[in-house]
Amino acid sequence: MNNKRVHGASIGDVARRAGVSAATVSRVFNGTKYVAPDLEERVRAAVAELDYEPYGPARALRQQRVRVWAVIIADVENPFFTSVVRGIEDVAYTNGYRLVLCNSDEDVTKETEYLDIALRERMAGVVIAAASTSESKVDRLTESGIPVVAIDREVESSSVNSVMVDNRGGARAATAHLLDNGWERIGCIVGPTRVSTSNQRLDGYRRALTERGHSVDKSLVRRADFRVEGGYKAARSLLERADPPDALFVANNLMTLGALHAVEDVGRAVPDDLGIVGFDDSPAADLIRPRLTVVAQPTYQIGQRAGQLLLTGADDSFTRHEVLSTELIVRDSSARETSVRRLQPERG
């Protein structure tokens, strides 16, 4: 029954069939040395007949290199990360690298496994959005000569390049914007302590408050998990207080969706009696009603710069840290005194 070949033909099979040596087949494949046209022709024919495909591991073993980058992200289901991946991918692709995408699922253990794999396979480079600033162990990679670029989230390591955004500034602008619009008790939902973006965004929120003479009420801050469900619970717990906030700054896209669900379930109306600003834009942000005011990040460029740093970082001895800026996109969810808008279509 089982008459399938378990493996394809080897270079030896091709050589035999073409009546040449394995070395010649190799040279034809890699274009590494001149091969007489007639031999080349015979080799190509044999390759076609046998449906030969060079065996990756054997090549890698011999050449001690593999043109693959690992991209380890904290959540494949978060469009922010997948959009960043597109940026990396384009750089990789045009430079002859292939990408493997690994999902750590915000889990340091899983992340460590993927880092180990990158090490075992001696991959050409790693881009990581770390699950934890202090626990993500990337030094083993850089010590083995594998360049690493951290994106979005910082890691404690002196040897990795990084591409971050100005989280503090973005959060500060978001919060200041809410204050400017007349909101006064602003709640804040951020991510876990172990991730740098959480702390920086929280810091930006605090800064905006103190800069404008507001005190920071710790009880208005919630730590969640950067996921929809976490945002929902955190928002509910804030809004069900006896003394709930009148606005929310939510520090990532998925939690913002959760928070909006909570707002609805709790019976508050945005922005009539609750202002909201989120972090990260999304294609749905201006389809949601009211349209979401957000701090947008240059996702594609983050990925692109990361890819470029991986390319140059390999032969560059000092580390680079890039910080891209964010942009506050003001839509409707943060506007005070706005009631039912656009009952009448504005254009046609």
Next chain:
Amino acid sequence: MNNKRVHGASIGDVARRAGVSAATVSRVFNGTKYVAPDLEERVRAAVAELDYEPYGPARALRQQRVRVWAVIIADVENPFFTSVVRGIEDVAYTNGYRLVLCNSDEDVTKETEYLDIALRERMAGVVIAAASTSESKVDRLTESGIPVVAIDREVESSSVNSVMVDNRGGARAATAHLLDNGWERIGCIVGPTRVSTSNQRLDGYRRALTERGHSVDKSLVRRADFRVEGGYKAARSLLERADPPDALFVANNLMTLGALHAVEDVGRAVPDDLGIVGFDDSPAADLIRPRLTVVAQPTYQIGQRAGQLLLTGADDSFTRHEVLSTELIVRDSSARETSVRRLQPERG
């Protein structure tokens, strides 16, 4: 300046340091045979000191197998696919396989490259959401003994297992639902012909119309590209007709977002004078106003079943095709005569 090791220690280095043979080190690592406790201890110590990590390609070459599955999807930025990936991932992970995720970007050439890589690396299995029914070449893999599971989109091959959903039925239900709600001229936006889901969903749409005695007006059907921008353009071109449709069935999530933008730009109001049903649910679907009526797919289960088929498919000689059912989730975007609802919150 360059005092980094380029590569880590080899098994020989560890053996030497521990005063044992390479075979013993290998046995300690793989738990394949009993090793005396004192030797094992020395080996572990040496491994720790040298920070040894076994070299993947060498292992793979020797063992002729790699515990990695490739997942090739058409669009990493589409939450439908990433959600499916989570399902695959969980099965893979609990069975000791690792996943590499490849983005074909709806491009057959790119997809072929990834298929070639899977073949070259002799990966343990491949899950593919194919960029094209007829052009996606998966037979080379199955002929080499690599099990392949097609998800979401069919491929022309007798040797691959598959997990699909009932696209025809879902589209039919969606369209019938619009008709039942009193909409009469229903436009349809589907994907490219080369993808099976496009054609099946279009077919379901047609069936619902003819079943209820409506004729199928070809000019109300648009082919787009399964992306936001494509949905936008297609919807605009439909809505800007002299004789525009009064409802839309949009055959995927991203195109639905685009269509909603178009509806807005064109000045139509949903559902007051336009009904919409989309395909694929999303966390934002009931935050969008009006809430989106959608045909939901069991994304996680699609992935899970695909993973399971990959596990069993390896030693199973006949092919299986599974079809999971969809569910019409009726929200507000399809309801006729519904005007501004829930001005008053329903719960508190």
Next chain:
DNA sequence: GTGAAAGCGCTAACAC
């Protein structure tokens, strides 16, 4: 210009 041979790092078969 081409072939023969060595060897990348690992594991499995075989000795002892």
Next chain:
DNA sequence: GTGTTAGCGCTTTCAC
């Protein structure tokens, strides 16, 4: 129980 040896499939000297 442990070491020695061979060899996975490929590329790259080194001869000729």
